[in-house]
Amino acid sequence: MSIRVLMVCLGNICRSPMADGLLRQKVANLQLNVAVDSAGTANYHVGAAPDKRMIKTGSQNGTPIDFLRARQFTRQDFHDFDYILVMDHSNYRNVFALAPDENAKSKVQLLLNYLPEENIEEVPDPYYGTAADFQYVYDLLDRATAAFISQLQKQTN
Numbered sequence: 691m692s693i694r695v696l697m698v699c700l701g702n703i704c705r706s707p708m709a710d711g712l713l714r715q716k717v718a719n720l721q722l723n724v725a726v727d728s729a730g731t732a733n734y735h736v737g738a739a740p741d742k743r744m745i746k747t748g749s750q751n752g753t754p755i756d757f758l759r760a761r762q763f764t765r766q767d768f769h770d771f772d773y774i775l776v777m778d779h780s781n782y783r784n785v786f787a788l789a790p791d792e793n794a795k796s797k798v799q800l801l802l803n804y805l806p807e808e809n810i811e812e813v814p815d816p817y818y819g820t821a822a823d824f825q826y827v828y829d830l831l832d833r834a835t836a837a838f839i840s841q842l843q844k845q846t847n
């Protein structure tokens with residue numbers, strides 16, 4: 691199997707690069723043939739490294755993301771990826787609005803759909819938050835990326 695997964699948030703400097711780094715690390719550890727990338731719906735931070743606070747939280751928890759650079763989501767991503775996993779409802783609306791057809795629409799999902807037992811649909815934006823908010827986002831994304839991989843493995847086994 692070769693599967694391509696795109697993580698999407700607003701700025702591509704906090705949530706989606708952390709989700710990207712966590713999923714990359716997990717698929718590498720499991721030697722799965724899954725390509726991972728991330729993008730933002732906005733263009734504010736194109737070319738920038740992830741937010742320093744997200745880099746720090748990642749490194750404190752063993753998941754480096756300092757090598758990632760922000761880019762904006764484009765229509766081409768509907769062709770280049772099989773799964774487009776968004777962090778919140780606003781990202782969902784923005785990405786969905788660009789979908790050219792039903793197949794493209796079917797690729798867009800809230801990442802936290804993979805944690806149905808947790809009563810939360812959106813990964814909160816930590817940008818205006820505290821170190822604890824960044825750690826909360828890390829932990830949530832760690833669980834969600836693990837659940838996503840479990841689901842993939844069930845489908846392909």
Ligand code: 4NP
Pocket residue numbers: 699700701702703704705706730734815816817
């Ligand atoms: P992200 O967080 O969507 O998780 O990358 C944000 C980063 C920057 C801004 C908003 C959200 N901003 O408005 O600059």
